[in-house]
Amino acid sequence: MSWTDLAVLALLGAGLAFYGAGSLGLLRFPDTASRLHALTKADNLGLGLVALAAALHWGSLAVAAKIALVWLFAVIAAGITSQLLARQARLDGTRSHRDGVQP
Amino acid sequence: MADWFTLAAVFLLLSIAVALVRCWRGPGPVERIMAAQLAGTGVIGVAVVLGAARRDAAMLDAALIGTLLAAVAVTAFARSAARPGDRPDGSG
Numbered sequence A: 001m002s003w004t005d006l007a008v009l010a011l012l013g014a015g016l017a018f019y020g021a022g023s024l025g026l027l028r029f030p031d032t033a034s035r036l037h038a039l040t041k042a043d044n045l046g047l048g049l050v051a052l053a054a055a056l057h058w059g060s061l062a063v064a065a066k067i068a069l070v071w072l073f074a075v076i077a078a079g080i081t082s083q084l085l086a087r088q089a090r091l092d093g094t095r096s097h098r099d100g101v102q103p
Numbered sequence B: 001m002a003d004w005f006t007l008a009a010v011f012l013l014l015s016i017a018v019a020l021v022r023c024w025r026g027p028g029p030v031e032r033i034m035a036a037q038l039a040g041t042g043v044i045g046v047a048v049v050l051g052a053a054r055r056d057a058a059m060l061d062a063a064l065i066g067t068l069l070a071a072v073a074v075t076a077f078a079r080s081a082a083r084p085g086d087r088p089d090g091s092g
Helices: A003-028 A032-058 A061-092 B002-025 B029-054 B058-081
Strands: none
Touching (some): A003 B002, A003 B029, A061 B029, B002 B029
Protein backbone atom coordinates (compact mmCIF):
# COMPACT_ATOMS: atom_id res chain seq x y z
CA MET A 1 0.00 0.00 0.00
CA SER A 2 2.01 2.99 -1.25
CA TRP A 3 1.31 6.52 -0.15
CA THR A 4 -0.78 7.31 -3.23
CA ASP A 5 -2.97 4.23 -2.58
CA LEU A 6 -3.60 5.48 0.95
CA ALA A 7 -4.43 8.94 -0.39
CA VAL A 8 -6.77 7.43 -2.99
CA LEU A 9 -8.54 5.34 -0.34
CA ALA A 10 -8.87 8.32 2.01
CA LEU A 11 -10.29 10.53 -0.76
CA LEU A 12 -12.66 7.80 -1.88
CA GLY A 13 -13.90 7.30 1.69
CA ALA A 14 -14.40 11.02 2.23
CA GLY A 15 -16.19 11.34 -1.12
CA LEU A 16 -18.55 8.49 -0.32
CA ALA A 17 -19.18 9.96 3.13
CA PHE A 18 -20.30 13.25 1.58
CA TYR A 19 -22.36 11.39 -1.01
CA GLY A 20 -24.13 9.48 1.76
CA ALA A 21 -24.62 12.66 3.78
CA GLY A 22 -26.14 14.44 0.79
CA SER A 23 -28.46 11.56 -0.04
CA LEU A 24 -29.55 11.12 3.58
CA GLY A 25 -30.04 14.86 3.85
CA LEU A 26 -32.32 14.76 0.84
CA LEU A 27 -34.37 12.13 2.65
CA ARG A 28 -34.44 13.53 6.17
CA PHE A 29 -34.59 17.31 5.86
CA PRO A 30 -37.92 19.00 6.72
CA ASP A 31 -38.59 21.28 3.75
CA THR A 32 -37.78 21.77 0.10
CA ALA A 33 -35.11 24.43 0.47
CA SER A 34 -32.99 22.47 2.93
CA ARG A 35 -33.33 19.30 0.83
CA LEU A 36 -32.16 21.27 -2.18
CA HIS A 37 -29.26 22.54 -0.10
CA ALA A 38 -28.17 19.04 0.87
CA LEU A 39 -28.66 17.64 -2.62
CA THR A 40 -26.72 20.28 -4.50
CA LYS A 41 -23.79 20.91 -2.19
CA ALA A 42 -22.98 17.70 -0.37
CA ASP A 43 -23.32 15.47 -3.39
CA ASN A 44 -21.16 17.61 -5.58
CA LEU A 45 -18.43 17.74 -2.98
CA GLY A 46 -18.68 13.96 -2.77
CA LEU A 47 -18.41 13.73 -6.53
CA GLY A 48 -15.38 16.03 -6.50
CA LEU A 49 -13.55 13.91 -3.94
CA VAL A 50 -14.42 10.66 -5.70
CA ALA A 51 -13.30 12.16 -9.01
CA LEU A 52 -10.01 13.23 -7.40
CA ALA A 53 -9.50 9.70 -6.08
CA ALA A 54 -10.23 8.29 -9.53
CA ALA A 55 -7.83 10.73 -11.19
CA LEU A 56 -5.05 9.87 -8.70
CA HIS A 57 -5.63 6.16 -9.14
CA TRP A 58 -5.69 6.44 -12.92
CA GLY A 59 -2.28 8.08 -13.17
CA SER A 60 -2.45 9.73 -16.61
CA LEU A 61 -2.77 13.52 -16.83
CA ALA A 62 -5.09 13.66 -19.86
CA VAL A 63 -7.65 11.46 -18.09
CA ALA A 64 -7.35 13.60 -14.95
CA ALA A 65 -8.19 16.65 -17.09
CA LYS A 66 -11.26 14.86 -18.45
CA ILE A 67 -12.36 13.90 -14.94
CA ALA A 68 -11.91 17.53 -13.85
CA LEU A 69 -14.10 18.53 -16.80
CA VAL A 70 -16.80 16.09 -15.68
CA TRP A 71 -16.76 17.56 -12.19
CA LEU A 72 -16.79 21.14 -13.55
CA PHE A 73 -19.89 20.40 -15.64
CA ALA A 74 -21.56 18.72 -12.66
CA VAL A 75 -20.91 21.74 -10.44
CA ILE A 76 -22.17 24.21 -13.06
CA ALA A 77 -25.25 22.06 -13.70
CA ALA A 78 -25.96 21.83 -9.97
CA GLY A 79 -25.61 25.59 -9.53
CA ILE A 80 -28.13 26.34 -12.25
CA THR A 81 -30.57 23.59 -11.43
CA SER A 82 -30.73 24.51 -7.74
CA GLN A 83 -31.74 28.06 -8.67
CA LEU A 84 -34.40 26.78 -11.09
CA LEU A 85 -35.78 24.30 -8.57
CA ALA A 86 -35.84 26.83 -5.73
CA ARG A 87 -37.73 29.28 -7.94
CA GLN A 88 -40.14 26.57 -8.97
CA ALA A 89 -40.68 25.53 -5.35
CA ARG A 90 -41.45 29.12 -4.41
CA LEU A 91 -43.86 29.48 -7.36
CA ASP A 92 -45.63 26.31 -6.27
CA GLY A 93 -46.03 27.96 -2.86
CA THR A 94 -44.43 25.14 -0.86
CA ARG A 95 -44.46 26.16 2.79
CA SER A 96 -41.11 26.34 4.57
CA HIS A 97 -41.12 24.51 7.89
CA ARG A 98 -40.14 27.81 9.55
CA ASP A 99 -43.32 29.61 8.43
CA GLY A 100 -45.01 31.34 11.33
CA VAL A 101 -41.94 30.97 13.56
CA GLN A 102 -41.23 34.44 14.96
CA PRO A 103 -37.48 35.24 14.49
CA MET B 1 -7.11 -1.56 -5.41
CA ALA B 2 -9.61 -1.72 -8.24
CA ASP B 3 -12.09 -3.66 -6.13
CA TRP B 4 -12.24 -0.72 -3.70
CA PHE B 5 -13.60 1.33 -6.59
CA THR B 6 -16.14 -1.35 -7.44
CA LEU B 7 -17.24 -1.30 -3.80
CA ALA B 8 -17.61 2.48 -4.08
CA ALA B 9 -19.79 1.99 -7.16
CA VAL B 10 -22.09 -0.28 -5.15
CA PHE B 11 -22.35 2.37 -2.43
CA LEU B 12 -23.26 5.00 -5.04
CA LEU B 13 -26.02 2.71 -6.29
CA LEU B 14 -27.39 2.78 -2.72
CA SER B 15 -27.53 6.58 -2.95
CA ILE B 16 -29.59 6.18 -6.14
CA ALA B 17 -31.92 3.91 -4.15
CA VAL B 18 -32.32 6.75 -1.64
CA ALA B 19 -33.31 8.94 -4.59
CA LEU B 20 -36.07 6.45 -5.45
CA VAL B 21 -37.39 6.65 -1.89
CA ARG B 22 -37.43 10.43 -2.13
CA CYS B 23 -39.21 10.19 -5.46
CA TRP B 24 -41.84 7.91 -3.90
CA ARG B 25 -42.46 10.04 -0.82
CA GLY B 26 -41.80 13.45 -2.32
CA PRO B 27 -44.82 15.70 -1.58
CA GLY B 28 -44.42 18.00 -4.57
CA PRO B 29 -43.13 17.73 -8.16
CA VAL B 30 -39.97 19.63 -7.15
CA GLU B 31 -38.91 16.80 -4.81
CA ARG B 32 -39.35 14.27 -7.61
CA ILE B 33 -37.15 16.28 -9.93
CA MET B 34 -34.58 16.58 -7.14
CA ALA B 35 -34.64 12.78 -6.88
CA ALA B 36 -34.00 12.61 -10.62
CA GLN B 37 -31.06 14.97 -10.21
CA LEU B 38 -29.66 12.90 -7.34
CA ALA B 39 -29.96 9.80 -9.56
CA GLY B 40 -28.12 11.73 -12.29
CA THR B 41 -25.31 12.67 -9.92
CA GLY B 42 -25.20 9.04 -8.78
CA VAL B 43 -24.88 7.86 -12.37
CA ILE B 44 -22.00 10.29 -12.92
CA GLY B 45 -20.29 9.02 -9.77
CA VAL B 46 -20.76 5.38 -10.76
CA ALA B 47 -19.42 6.05 -14.27
CA VAL B 48 -16.31 7.81 -12.96
CA VAL B 49 -15.67 5.16 -10.31
CA LEU B 50 -16.15 2.19 -12.64
CA GLY B 51 -14.00 3.94 -15.23
CA ALA B 52 -11.25 4.24 -12.65
CA ALA B 53 -11.71 0.60 -11.58
CA ARG B 54 -11.18 -0.65 -15.12
CA ARG B 55 -9.11 2.30 -16.45
CA ASP B 56 -11.61 2.65 -19.29
CA ALA B 57 -11.83 6.23 -20.65
CA ALA B 58 -15.13 5.52 -22.42
CA MET B 59 -16.88 5.57 -19.01
CA LEU B 60 -15.84 9.20 -18.60
CA ASP B 61 -17.70 10.08 -21.79
CA ALA B 62 -20.74 8.41 -20.26
CA ALA B 63 -20.24 10.53 -17.14
CA LEU B 64 -20.03 13.70 -19.24
CA ILE B 65 -23.25 12.82 -21.04
CA GLY B 66 -24.89 12.00 -17.70
CA THR B 67 -24.00 15.45 -16.42
CA LEU B 68 -25.55 17.19 -19.41
CA LEU B 69 -28.69 15.02 -19.30
CA ALA B 70 -29.28 15.81 -15.63
CA ALA B 71 -29.04 19.53 -16.34
CA VAL B 72 -31.35 19.31 -19.37
CA ALA B 73 -33.95 17.32 -17.43
CA VAL B 74 -34.23 19.93 -14.69
CA THR B 75 -34.33 22.77 -17.21
CA ALA B 76 -37.13 21.05 -19.13
CA PHE B 77 -39.07 20.66 -15.89
CA ALA B 78 -38.61 24.33 -15.02
CA ARG B 79 -39.68 25.37 -18.51
CA SER B 80 -42.72 23.12 -18.62
CA ALA B 81 -44.02 24.08 -15.15
CA ALA B 82 -43.59 27.86 -15.60
CA ARG B 83 -46.83 29.87 -15.44
CA PRO B 84 -47.79 32.40 -18.15
CA GLY B 85 -46.39 35.82 -17.49
CA ASP B 86 -43.23 34.48 -15.92
CA ARG B 87 -40.90 35.70 -18.66
CA PRO B 88 -39.37 39.09 -17.77
CA ASP B 89 -40.15 40.45 -21.24
CA GLY B 90 -43.79 39.50 -20.78
CA SER B 91 -43.91 37.11 -23.72
CA GLY B 92 -44.05 33.77 -21.67
